Amino acid sequence: MPQMTDEMPSSQRPRAPHHAPPAVCLVGFMGAGKTTVGQALAARLGWRFVDLDDLIVARDGRTIPQIFQQSGEVAFRGLERELLEEALRFPRAGGSVLSLGGGAFIDNTNQQLLRENEVAAVFLDAPAEELFRRCERPGVIRPLLSDRDRFYALYEQRRPKYLNAAHCIQTAGREIASIVDEIITRLSLDANSGASK
């Protein structure tokens, strides 16, 4: 094993043995069901559910729309990166299901952070018209939810990035439990022991 030196680029430095608790990360566009599926998956596994947007709101003290409106999207993305780094650097005991807001996985550095921490990313996909329908339901206010054409265009623009995830799961017309089952099977997670096999 080579010795680590400060001069070595980080990509060549030997990695510390990975003892972090297991984690799965759900990514996808607005309306993908990351929170709903994430909560159900965490309940099945006996893991903690962590929503990155909730961490941002807890840290900043403002709602997501207020952050966008008062500080702008760039400031929001900065907070998103910071809180993702913290969540990965200081994982709590037991497994975690981490749900990322729709724009977080678009960022290459965020993708890199997940890879470095060996957190498998699962892309929850559905046709744009289905995603738009889901977002029209009253509930969460989304600053980037605009008219249908802009929504579709943003989805098409982002989709290639989501496809970098290790797993892509189609969610249209499916029960939450069936999506959860597919994630557990694909990732060989053990729904009984609270850890991956």
Ligand code: S3P
């Ligand atoms: C965003 C999606 C939102 C939230 C923020 C930005 C995006 O999360 O993070 O409004 O860029 O698509 P959801 O995907 O949970 O709606």
